[in-house]
Amino acid sequence: MSGKLNMTSAAIHSEEALQHVDLKRDVTKHLKRGHRWIFANCFDEARTGKSGIRLLKFKGEPLALGIWQADTQLRFRVLLLTEEPIFRRNNIERTLELYFDSQWRKALEIRKTFDLSITNSFRLINGEGDGLPGLIVDIYNDTAVIKHDHPIMEKVWNAKAIAEKIQAAYPHIKCVYLKRRNDESEKGVNIVGTLAPEVQFLENGVLFASNIRDAAKTGFFLDQRDNRKIIQHFSSGKTVLNLFSYTGGFSLFAAKGGAKEVTSVDIAKVAIEAVERNFKINNLPTTHHDVAADAFDYLEKQILEKKRYDLVITDPPSFAPNEKSVEQAKAAYTKVFSNSIKLVNSEGLFAASSCSSHISSQEFMEICQESFSRARKRATLVYFGAQPVDHPYPLAMEELRYLKFALFRLD
Ligand code: SAH
Secondary structure, X not given: OXXXXXXXXXXXXXXXXXXEEEEOOOOHHHHHOOOOEEEHXXXXXXXXXXXXXXXXXXXXXXXXXXXXXXXXXXXXXXXXXXXXXXXXXXXXXXXHHHHHHHHHHHHHHHHOOOOOOOOOEEEEEEHHHHOOOOOEEEEEOOEEEEEOOOOOHHHXXXXXXXXXXXXXXXXXXXXXXXXXXXXXXXXXXXXXXXXXXXXXXXXXXXXXXXXXOOOOOOOOOHHHHHXXXXXXXXXXXXXXXXXXXXXXXXXHHHHHOOOOEEEEEXXXXXXXXXXXXXXXXXXXXXXXXXXXXXXXXXXXXXXXXXXXXXXXXXXXXXXXXXXXXXXXXXXXHHHHHHHHHOOEEEEEEEEEEEOOOOOOHHHHHXXXXXXXXXXXXXEEEEEEEOOOOOOOOOOOOHHHOOXXXXXXXXX
């Protein structure tokens, strides 16, 4: 991918002569309900062409403006329908500008709920959830991170124009960084200012540090914010095991809630070093053990040693990256959850989470039931959580409600 960013001043960039794509199947109803995705089988197989902004037509009639992804099964991502009052057939550039501004304003309105003196890390733009497919903007204190999920998005979304809008809304932002996939040669580019090697930010009064350039996602798992707060409320005086800890999000909140002892386990050594760093900058007195290990092996070992904890948190990575891997993923979740449950003291707590969009809430609860059954324990559901307000999704796109979190008390 080229490092060049486009030169227009509009936030959404469309080529001068707008091309169109023809739909083969009638998905009008699906789009009118607010769904924003059309898959490759709805188009003529032979039609791939270049990716970019296109006018979608059905039976010769314009239906929507959106982003054509020539090389993925997810082939078309809707921006807006032509029936919307702001659509101007003869002025696409103006249409896109009006559309962007209205989505941007609505996105800011939701994020006003954050008191920046307590929480200055949040997702400002959540892709289709904010009506802006392929665009993610996360805020970490004075740093904004832009991230895309397809190479064409660097051409569609004008990072310079977006950076200006970010700074207009949040004048304290000094750096806007465009983060690419970690395996790309150029990991990212500074759009405004220079990315600091470490950025410190607040989540509900707890300080975290992140090396944004090398970190997973844009730097932190912002989506567990509300669930970490629940852990804080249930941690006083407890011994806590946090499996798949990453940089210690749940561990720090357990400590803040007065946990007696917190053990964090993650396979990535850099993540475990970051847990130590996060404990240090918060100056918390809690005893903590930071272990770089495979959580599956660690669990087996602890079961043999008959170790027990008052609270175990298990938040694995997505075991189901696609529909085909769901059955295998269910087996992996069941194994890791049931082994986690075996380590919980009687009347203790177990928190399970899954971020896989291919596992529904109902399937997740079935996995939890099976896991308790395998561990020969019964439990009560104390709390069920999902993604927070800065991770909205269109009502018609249930598949974008990906995060599940359940807190159980063993009976
Ligand atoms: N709970 C974390 C996010 C977890 S993300 C938070 O609140 O921030 C999942 C983590 O699992 C990643 O950090 C990854 O390094 C880790 N991981 C993946 N496979 C693992 C394994 N087999 N054993 C331990 N950790 C693993």
